[in-house]
Amino acid sequence: xxxxxxxxxxxxxxxxxxxxxxxxxxxxxxxxxxxxxxxxxxxxxxxxxxxxxxxxxxxxxxxxxxxxxxxxxxxxxxxxxxxxxxxxxxxxxxxxxxxxxxxxxxxxxxxxxxxxxxxxxxxxxxxxxxxxxxxxxxxxxxxxxxxxxxxxxxxxxxxxxxxxxxxxxxxxxxxxxxxxxxxxxxxxxxxxxxxxxxxxxxxxxxxxxxxxxxxxxxxxxxxxxxxxxxxxxxxxxxxxxxxxxxxxxxxxxxxxxxxxxxxxxxxxxxxxxxxxxxxxxxxxxxxxxxxxxxxxxxxxxxxxxxxxxxxxxxxxxxxxxxxxxxxxxxxxxxxxxxxxxxxxxxxxxxxxxxxxxxxxxxxxxxxxxxxxxxxxxxxxxxxxxxxxxxxxxxxxxxxxxxxxxxxx
Amino acid sequence: xxxxxxxxxxxxxxxxxxxxxxxxxxxxxxxxxxxxxxxxxxxxxxxxxxxxxxxxxxxxxxxxxxxxxxxxxxxxxxxxxx
Numbered sequence: 001x002x003x004x005x006x007x008x009x010x011x012x013x014x015x016x017x018x019x020x021x022x023x024x025x026x027x028x029x030x031x032x033x034x035x036x037x038x039x040x041x042x043x044x045x046x047x048x049x050x051x052x053x054x055x056x057x058x059x060x061x062x063x064x065x066x067x068x069x070x071x072x073x074x075x076x077x078x079x080x081x082x083x084x085x086x087x088x089x090x091x092x093x094x095x096x097x098x099x100x101x102x103x104x105x106x107x108x109x110x111x112x113x114x115x116x117x118x119x120x121x122x123x124x125x126x127x128x129x130x131x132x133x134x135x136x137x138x139x140x141x142x143x144x145x146x147x148x149x150x151x152x153x154x155x156x157x158x159x160x161x162x163x164x165x166x167x168x169x170x171x172x173x174x175x176x177x178x179x180x181x182x183x184x185x186x187x188x189x190x191x192x193x194x195x196x197x198x199x200x201x202x203x204x205x206x207x208x209x210x211x212x213x214x215x216x217x218x219x220x221x222x223x224x225x226x227x228x229x230x231x232x233x234x235x236x237x238x239x240x241x242x243x244x245x246x247x248x249x250x251x252x253x254x255x256x257x258x259x260x261x262x263x264x265x266x267x268x269x270x271x272x273x274x275x276x277x278x279x280x281x282x283x284x285x286x287x288x289x290x291x292x293x294x295x296x297x298x299x300x301x302x303x304x305x306x307x308x309x310x311x312x313x314x315x316x317x318x319x320x321x322x323x324x325x326x327x328x329x330x331x332x333x334x335x336x337x338x339x340x341x342x343x344x345x346x347x348x349x350x351x352x353x354x355x356x357x358x359x360x361x362x363x364x365x366x367x368x369x370x371x372x373x374x375x376x377x378x379x380x381x382x383x384x385x386x387x388x389x390x391x392x393x394x395x396x397x398x399x400x401x402x403x404x405x406x407x408x
Numbered sequence: 409x410x411x412x413x414x415x416x417x418x419x420x421x422x423x424x425x426x427x428x429x430x431x432x433x434x435x436x437x438x439x440x441x442x443x444x445x446x447x448x449x450x451x452x453x454x455x456x457x458x459x460x461x462x463x464x465x466x467x468x469x470x471x472x473x474x475x476x477x478x479x480x481x482x483x484x485x486x487x488x489x490x
Contacts, residue, residue, distance in 0.1 A: 134463075136452050137445045 004243035005180050005257040007406070009094030011086035011194075012349045014234030014336045015054035018063070019089060023236075023346065024353040027335045027361040028382045034218050034230050034337055041121075041202030044129035051209075052218055053200050054232035054337025056082060075138050076151055077116030082235035082342070083148040083196035084155060090237040091156060094251060096190065101245070107161040107188040108149045109179040110237070111171025111195035113341035114204070115145035121203045148196060160188050169301070171195050171341035172236070173394035173402035176348065177260045179240050189245045194345035196235025205231065211270065213305060219338070221302035221331030221363050222309045222377055224370035229303040232337020236345035238352075255352040258389070258405040259287030265399025272308055272395055277315035280401035281391060285319060288405035290389055295326050297360055297390040298375075299351040302331025303338055308395060313373040328385055329375045330354070334364035344394035348404060351390040355408035360385045409458050411484045416477045419457070423450040433474030440473075454480065460487045 010020035015033025017026060026033070033054040040048040067088070076084070087108075091097050096106075119142040126132040141147060146164040153162050161182055165174040172195025179191030208214050208231060215228035240257055247253075261283025265276035285291050300312055317324050332350050339346055354360050360378040392404040413433075421428040424446040431440070444464070451462050462483055470476045 134448075134452070137448045 003184050005183055006241045006243045006246040006251070006253045007238050007255040007257060007352060008241045008246050008251040008253065009090035009092070009096065009239030010237070010254060010349045010352065011089030011093070012234070012236040012346055013056055013060070013082055013085045014339065014346060015056060015232055016336050018060055018085065020093070020349050020353070023336065024350055027332050027350050028359055030335070030362050030364055030381060032218075032335045032364050033232070037200070039202040039205050042125050042129065044125065045202055049205070051205060052215060052230050054230055055200055056234050075141060077119045077142040077147060078198035078233070079112055079116060079196050080148040080151045082198060082233065083110050083194070083237070084151050086194060086196065086235040086237040087152045087156070087192055090239045091192065094239040094241070096239065097156065101190055102156055102158050104159050105188055106158050106190040106192065107179060107182040108152050108158055108192045109163060109165060109175040109182070110148050110152070110193070111165040111167070111173070111175035111341045111345070112145050112148060113166060113168045113171050113197055114199050116143035116147060117199040117201050117204050119143050121201050152192060158192070166341070167400040168396035168398060169338070169340050169343060170394040170396035170400045170402045173260075173344035173392070173404055174262070176238065176240070176257070176345065176404055177262060177402065180257050183240060183242050189242045191240040192237060193240055194235065194237035195342040197340040197342045198233045199340060200231045200233050215304055218365045219304040219334045220365040220367060221300065221304045221334050222313065222370060222373040222375070223366045224368045226304045226306060226309060228305055229333065230337045232333070232339045234336065234339050234346065235342045236349045238345065238348060255355065256407040258407055260284050260405065261287065261403045263401045265401070267399050270397050272311040273399060274311055274314050274318065276399050276401045277311055277393070277395050278318040280403040281315055281319045281393065284391055284403035284405045288389060288407070290391070290405065291319070292323070293389060295328070295385065295387040297351060297354055297385060297387040298327050298329045299347045299390060299392040300329050300331045301393040301395045302333055302363070304333065310370070310372045312393065312395065313375045316375050325376050327376060328360045328378050328383065328387065330360050330378050331363045332361060335361070344392055344402065344404065348392045348406065351392055352406055352408070354385070355387060355390055355406070358385055359383065410488045411458055411481055413477055413481065416480055417473070419453055420450060420473065423453055431473065433472065433477065435473050436471050437473065437476070454484070458484045458488070460484050
């Protein structure tokens with residue numbers, strides 16, 4: 001890697017609240033955003049269902065819309081509004097709002113698993129359910145997965161390379177790697193990276209139920225009695241910046257992006273593979289020189305599904321061997337739920353603050369050890385750590401794996 | 409559900425993304441840059457709010473917002489139970 005990459009801004013919005021710091025403090029203090037929600041699908045849907053979910057509170061979503069110019073937010077799906085909110089916070093922290101560098105030397109890469117699901121369901125209810133001949137003209141621009149990055153570009157006047165990545169639960173992890181690549185290859189000095197998701201809609205939730213991925217009660221990563229993930233929504237954004245560029249303008253350096261590992265299982269559309277997950281972690285740890293490190297904070301993908309957590313624990317073991325017990329493992333989806341395309345970015349935002357403050361947030365809802373998940377989980381309450389480095393894992397359906405390496 | 413002139417003007421401002429203070433009876437659609445897509449979005453919102461279906465093709469040739477508001481009010485209020 002020729003150019004070092006600083007992190008100069010963080011932004012987050014989720015069921016834990018609005019703001020990177022608010023999200024961090026909630027995770028650190030063991031507060032969960034998971035509650036029971038009722039999903040009602042309209043006049044043609046089956047009976048409503050009640051499921052645990054971690055959703056950005058409605059009042060907050062409205063407050064976000066009000067914060068942005070209506071030219072952008074008037075025609076956006078919820079996923080794009082959440083991404084825009086996180087981008088705004090991160091750019092403000094980086095001191096980049098209205099900065100001349102935003103215009104042509106900045107890129108945007110945000111990851112989303114699905115795009116405008118809420119709009120899709122409302123429009124299709126009109127078309128298929130109500131048999132309306134008319135489709136709202138905002139349907140296509142609100143559904144498209146790239147609607148989020150376009151909104152950020154319009155709002156902040158960014159003219160550099162701008163695109164979305166989509167790889168299910170790894171979408172924002174791939175976005176971070178691609179954004180870093182723009183800087184490393186000289187195409188940009190700054191990259192607005194991360195992701196968002198808002199797919200806790202009645203039709204989508206029925207699909208997730210069908211695939212038997214959802215927990216009945218809550219998310220219990222690595223606990224023997226875990227029975228699934230909990231859907232979340234929200235967004236998170238990091239500002240990546242060429243280190244020299246950041247120093248030259250006197251920006252506060254919040255951390256450093258060191259590299260990543262990326263693999264594809266080429267195995268199964270929903271089941272994970274040990275080689276795929278361990279390969280990504282090994283590549284990232286190697287790139288960042290962490291294979292022999294004393295202590296590395298590992299932010300696990302940790303969805304709380306039986307298969308993921310068992311496979312992920314085995315993958316960590318496969319990479320670190322007898323050094324595994326040194327490395328504290330956190331699983332913050334037990335607090336903020338699974339943001340699908342936005343998860344890796346939110347985990348990165350939390351992990352960077354964990355490194356900065358020397359505290360690892362606890363895994364929530366843990367009941368009993370699983371002999372197949374033997375890693376050094378942080379349980380009970382936040383624990384002091386010495387780690388200066390973190391790995392953030394994202395393992396997506398379809399076998400798409402990313403591990404990101406950061407330094408404080 | 410009956411509508412008032414001020415509610416219709418609010419709705420036009422929201423859907424066409426125009427400052428509310430510029431949205432007056434005398435303003436013309438052309439001056440405000442209200443596009444065909446803005447009009448369709450507005451008709452969708454009318455349907456959602458007041459339960460009245462107005463097709464774009466039904467709308468007469470109009471120059472000012474005042475003409476449009478009068479037409480929409482008549483369609484909404486004739487459909488609403490008195």
